Amino acid sequence: MGGIALRNEISKMIRRPAAMVTVGFMLLVAGLDFGQSWWQARESAEASFALPGAWPEIITGMAQPALIFGSVLLILLVASEFSWRTARQNVIDGLSKEAWFRGKAYLVVVLAALFLLLLVGTGGAFAAAGTDSLTSGALAPDAQQLSAMGGFLLAFMGYGGLALLVSVSVRGTGASIGVWFLYVALGERLIRTGLGALGGAAADAARYLPVQAFNSLVSYLQHDPAALGRAASQAAAAGDPPPQVWEWEVLLPVTVGWAALFFAAAFVVHRRRDL
């Protein structure tokens, strides 16, 4: 039943004008950003936007807007089911509440892959246009770049999990976007400040808040030790403190844990509440 629910989710999404507008807007923003990089590289001998060197910028440069647009799209697709009362109609039609939720959870994975493809496709096209000789070596991402892609997918699962939890709890499109955005843009910062002010263990715990951890996954320095080394040297030369990255042994369980917690909480909320 989860498979059927996912097929229905994709059918609904590709015909939804609001979904197409959101994806189109993301394409436009990414196109403008990557296009600008390509244009600068064309105009200036010092700048470069060619493969394979452009992969880090392609994968992580526009990751934040992709996480935001992707989450907003997910809220549009989930929360509207409650405003239109189609979530209850789906159950009346024979889909269990659990299968309905599985369809939405699979949708998060589909959207994560879609937005990654969108970044790779748009950025890759501009970078390819700026590459003198396109060889398979130039096109194929290396281990660090693959790690950055994995980081993006995991970060999307975290952002998406939070968006799913807010959608099934708030059950209204505008209000859900508002609550989600408030937490991502402001709420977590306030909590972090509050915990920091308490000091001790509370201040330590502030480090592990979800959005901060998810954002670390889309920092290229987290994935490429050589790039981190170069950034550290530049910072030392400028007299700045070295850039901080997470230990993978900590970052991975923290981000996977938060994402799993959001999905689990969303499932419990959806299952317990009447439609």
Place this chain on the structure above:
Amino acid sequence: MAVIETRDLTKRYGDTLAVDDLSIRVEEGQVFGFLGPNGSGKTTTIGMLLGILTPTSGTFSLLGGEGRRELVEARQRVGATLEQPNFYPYLTGRQNLRLVARVKGVGEEAVARSLERVGLAARAGDRFKEYSLGMKQRLALAGTLLSDPELLILDEPTNGLDPEGMREIRRLVRRLGEDGTTIFLSSHLLWEVERVCTHVAILREGRVVLESAVDELTAGAARVAVSAPDAEALEAGIDAHPAARVVDREGALLIAELEDEDPAALNRHLAERGVHVSRLEPRKKSLEDVFHETTGSSEEPGMEEVA
């Protein structure tokens, strides 16, 4: 076999008891009318049967299934509408039905047949948001018929339809009932239930106050409509009869209930008292009479919202 059986089913919203220890049994092949005034718990009961509301206490079975997994499987074999039709506004009628068809495991031909059956084939390519309320009702009905369900649960199926549309739906429900489909029909239209249903349950304040075959309910004591030039003498004459009593008025007509089911005896009794009857007409007890007697309501039952 009981197609629907509820045992002490209860739904409470805070201090409000929407459904109170409700126990009903719908047998295979019945066309079961579910009647009650506003807020009596009809829609809440259906909501629990369909899995969108969780009962506070009590149990129920649907098509023999009772556990969570069995109920999910049983609901696949149920076609249901609840309150107003809910579909995706930006999709066409056909696209909406395709989504339902996938869930029910049926193909494109079932979608086409269903649209044809409710007279919506010509407008199937229009978007749902462009449909009139009547067309939305038809689309909802088409959704319920997609998989030839064993049980049809219909909540106000003629709501929003024009008289011809209402007639079509009644014909369809009657035909499906004759074909052996069990139908559970919630309606605020008493005459609709009386025309279509074989059995009925009447709810009041979340409790079943009456459950019976429609024929048995309307059989009861015989009624007659009587008029005479001297209305006061007529009423006094009827009151003086040991097996008759005035139960209602329709203009100049007095409606009397007879325990002995013998209108001729009443006529004789009145003539002996000098009351000359100008009209005496046997009346069958209607479901509306039963409803008002049972619920004490003077109005027809209306629709309710799920809380």
